[in-house]
Amino acid sequence: MDTFLLPWLKTAKVGFRYLPNEGISRGQFGGQPIVASLGGDRLAASLDFTPQATSEAESARERRLLISWLARLNGRQNPSYMTNPARRFAGSFPTTELIADNTFASGGLSNWTLGSEYSGTVHDRRARLTRNAVTASSGVIRKNTSQMSALTQYATYAFRMFVYAGRGSIASNLSLRAGSSNGGTQYGSAAYTAAGLYTLPFVALDTPISVTLNDNAASGLTAGDYIDVPWASCSRAAMLDNGPNLLLHSDDLTQAAWTNSETTETANAAVAPDGTTTMDSINENAAAATSHYMQQNVTVSSSAEGYCFAVALKAASRTWARLTIFESTSSHAASAYFNLSTGAVGTVGATGANWENVRAYIVPRGNGIYYCVVLGQKVSAGTTLSCRIYSAEADNDVTMNGNSSAAIYAWRATLSISKAPTRLVQTTTAATTGTTQTGSGLHLKGVALTATDGLAVENDELEVITSFGSELKITTAALNCDAAGLAYWQFSPAIRGIGADGAAVIFSDPMAYMMFAGGAVGWDHEPGILTTASAEFEEAS
Secondary structure, three states: EEOOOOOOEEEEEEEEEEOOOEEEEEEEOOOOOOEEOOOEEEEEEEEEEEEEOOHHHHHHHHHHHHHHHHHOOOOOOOEEEEEEEOOOOOOOOOOOOEEEOOOOOOOOOOOEOOOEEEEEEEEEEEEEEEEEOOOOOOOEEEEEHHHHHOOOOOOOEEEEEEEEEEEOOHHHHHEEEEEEEOOOOOOOEEEEEOOOOEEEEEOOOOOOOOEEEOOOOOOOOOOOOOOEEEEEEEEEEEOOOOOOOOOOOOOOOOOOOOOEEEEEEEEEEEEOOOOOEEEEEEOOOOOOOOOEEEEEEOOOOOEEEEEEEEEEEEEOOEEEEEEEEEOOOOOEEEEEEEEEOOOOEEEEEEEEEOOOEEEEEOOOOOOOEEEEEEEEEEEHHHEEEEHEEEOOOOEEEEEEEOOOEEEEEEEEHHHHHHHHOOOOOOOOOOEEOOOOOOEEEEEEOOOOOOOEEEEOOOOOOOEEEOOOEEEEEOOOEEEEEEEOOOOEEEEEEEEEEOOOOOOOOOOOOOOOEEEEEEOOOOEEEEOOOOOEEEEEEOOOO
16 A cells, blocks of 8 residues: 655654665776676665644644554555655746645635535544445536636646545545546546656646546445545646657658659768758659648557657748648648748647647758747547658748759658657657667657757756656756657666656655664654654655
8 A cells, every 4th residue: 555745744854875785896807896887776765753742633633644654654555746845946837836825724715616426524634534425436526617716728737636545445446636626537547556756747738727636436335435635736747758759760751651643762872860861851743732741640549649740841942831631530730830941830730620729830850950849739539540741832832833852851751649749759660659768858839839958957956757666767967848848857776667758757745665674663752741753765666
C-alpha cells in the first residue's frame, strides 16, 4: 500500500544524499582507480520533523497525522510519496497551484463540486468521499472553471490526486478526467485499479475546464463505501516525447509509401539538419491550375484524438509550403501555410467540421531549414489520415501553374498521436510507437508556448512519472525550449524506470517515491508536552 507525506506537515531539518551504485577497482600495473557504474543510482533523504505540542489545536492535528503516516509505513513495507520540504525552484517555469483549497485546509468542500451519487466531509484536512447510491458510474469530486485559477489554452498541465482506499472497492475502478464539460474527457483521461498517487497530463484545448475524479463502477458497490483524499493539484507541466512516428520512409519520399500528385521527387538533394545529404526535393511538373503535393495515407483509430504532422522544410525556387492532414469520412482537413523565406506561419485553419483546435508552429533549424508543424483534434470517426506536403506559390494558394524548375526540400516527415508538437523521428519500412528514453537526459514536449530559456536551472528538482512511480531528479543544465515547446532536459541521477510517451514531467511539488531505510519507524513523546520524530528514506525502486 502506498502512503503520502502531506506536504504541509512542518519539517525542522531535511538532508538529501546521492546513492551511487558503482564498483571501484585498481589497475593491475599503474594502480589507477577504475570506476564502473552499475546503474540504479538514486536519492536518499533524512527528515527531522518539527516537534509538535499537544496543547495547540493545529500542532495536535499535525502530531496525529504525522504519527498516523509513520504507522502506515509498516516499516519498509509501504513506500511513500513525498516532496522535498526544503525545495526552492529558481527557474522561470510557472509553478502556481491552480486548485483552490487543494489540501482541504478550509475544513469543508464548498470549493469543490461533488458527484450526484457522492457526499463528502473533511476531517484533519482529509476529504472523505462516500458513495450514497450504486445505480451507475459517477463523478466523485471535481473542480470547474469557476473554482480554479485560469488555465492557458494549449498549455500542458498535470491534474493529480492522492487516494487512500477506504471501505469497499471504489479505489479499484477510478479515473482522472480533464475536459471542457463536467466529467468530460476531451483533453484526456487515465484509469486506475488501485489507490495511490494519480497523475493525468493534458493539453488544455480550451479555457473552460473541468477536472474530475470519476468512479467508473456501474455495479458491485454498496452505499456507504468511501475513499479518502488528502491532496489534489493542477499545475503547469511538460510531457515526455519518446518520438513516435506513424509514417513510413520519413526521409525518402521516392518510396512507394508516398504517392505524388503533379510532382516528381529527387532523393538526397540537400543537406538535412543532421548534416547528412538526405533532404529530398519535391519538384513540380508543368500542370496548370492545380495543386502539387506528396501524400502518405495512415490507418488510425476511429476515436477522437489529437494528431501532429511535422516536417523539416527548406525553400528552393518555391518559398511557400503547406502541410495538411485530411480525414477519410468527409475529406475535412487541418492545414497550415509556411513562409520558408522569412520563417513565418501563414494561414492556419480547418476545412470542414471534423477538425478542431488547429494550430501551427515554425522553428528555424539552421541553413535555411525550418521545423514546420500543423496539429489539431480529429473529432470524426475517420480511420484514414492523408498527410500531404504541398508546394505553394503564396500564402493560402496551392492552386497554381506548375513550374518544372520549382521545388521545395523536405525531410523526416513525422505523424504522431499528440496534442502538442513532437520531435522529428526517422522511420524506414515500419512505423514506430517511440523509443524508451534512458540515461540522464530526456526529450520533452509541451514545455511552453513560446521559445524560453531557463525554465529550470541547475539544482531545480523535477519529477518524471515512470514505471517505477515518481522519480525525483536534480536538473544539471538549464532547460530551454524552442517556439514549438520542444526541449531536452538534463538531470541526475539517471532515469531508472520506463517513461511512456506523453508521461508527465512535474515542476510544482515534485514527488519522490521512497521507502523507509532506517532501523525502525518510531517517534518520541515527552508525555503531555511534545512529540518528535525523524526518519531515513531512499528511493523505493
